[in-house]
Amino acid sequence: DAGVIQSPRHEVTEMGQEVTLRCxxxxxxxxxFWYRQTMMRGLELLIYFNNNVxxxxxxxxxxxxxxxxxxxxxxxxKIQPSEPRDSAVYFCASSFRTGSVGNTIYFGEGSWLTxx
Amino acid sequence: xxxxxxxxxALSIQEGENATMNCSYKTxxxxxxxxxxxxxxxxxxxxxxxxxxREKHSGRLRVTLDTSKKSSSLLITASxxxxxxxxxxxxxxxxxxxxxxxxxxxLKVEL
Numbered sequence: 343d344a345g346v347i348q349s350p351r352h353e354v355t356e357m358g359q360e361v362t363l364r365c366x367x368x369x370x371x372x373x374x375f376w377y378r379q380t381m382m383r384g385l386e387l388l389i390y391f392n393n394n395v396x397x398x399x400x401x402x403x404x405x406x407x408x409x410x411x412x413x414x415x416x417x418x419x420k421i422q423p424s425e426p427r428d429s430a431v432y433f434c435a436s437s438f439r440t441g442s443v444g445n446t447i448y449f450g451e452g453s454w455l456t457x458x
Numbered sequence: 459x460x461x462x463x464x465x466x467x468a469l470s471i472q473e474g475e476n477a478t479m480n481c482s483y484k485t486x487x488x489x490x491x492x493x494x495x496x497x498x499x500x501x502x503x504x505x506x507x508x509x510x511x512r513e514k515h516s517g518r519l520r521v522t523l524d525t526s527k528k529s530s531s532l533l534i535t536a537s538x539x540x541x542x543x544x545x546x547x548x549x550x551x552x553x554x555x556x557x558x559x560x561x562x563x564x565l566k567v568e569l
Contacts, residue, residue: 398556444488444506444508452499
């Protein structure tokens with residue numbers, strides 16, 4: 343089975359440009375997460391969706407960041423305008439939430455963003 | 459702030475030795491998970507322990523949970539060079555769907 347698929351894997355962009363990161367979750371999963379990882383701040387949860395609905399976006403740094411999930415098989419994270427401090431690895435992850443078993447999640451390989 | 463704090467931050471051992479990593483967390487939990495991240499890759503789930511469990515085994519992994527101390531440990535026995543990676547604990551504070559990760563322990567296993 344295909345895992346979580348992210349694109350692009352690497353992106354270098356100039357400050358002020360719009361960046362769009364894409365994610366295809368595992369088929370059948372009903373929760374999707376966007377994380378950001380940096381050396382300074384570690385792994386931060388930016389936003390998560392349940393059944394395509396954004397549930398908690400309290401981790402989104404500021405209004406320059408937005409995320410959408412138009413259907414169960416696709417999500418985007420957009421940064422507009424981008425700044426050098428947005429340079430990080432952005433991970434998408436998905437899971438199938440069932441009762442109280444625990445939310446084991448499956449990560450993509452990440453999108454490595456460098457803003458110069 | 460991080461829900462989980464692992465220690466040590468970095469650990470270097472020889473192949474064949476055991477590696478122990480610790481995680482402390484702040485709020486009540488229903489379960490605690492451990493993940494592994496190889497350099498340049500995404501995180502991979504290793505094991506989940508529920509709040510009513512004290513110990514769990516999976517292959518060479520042994521996880522303990524002490525809810526009274528809000529702490530967990532991950533033991534990797536008979537380590538191999540391929541175990542070199544970062545290890546993270548993760549919890550869902552308050553039982554919500556918001557999986558929050560600790561700061562991680564970087565493990566290096568040398569031949």
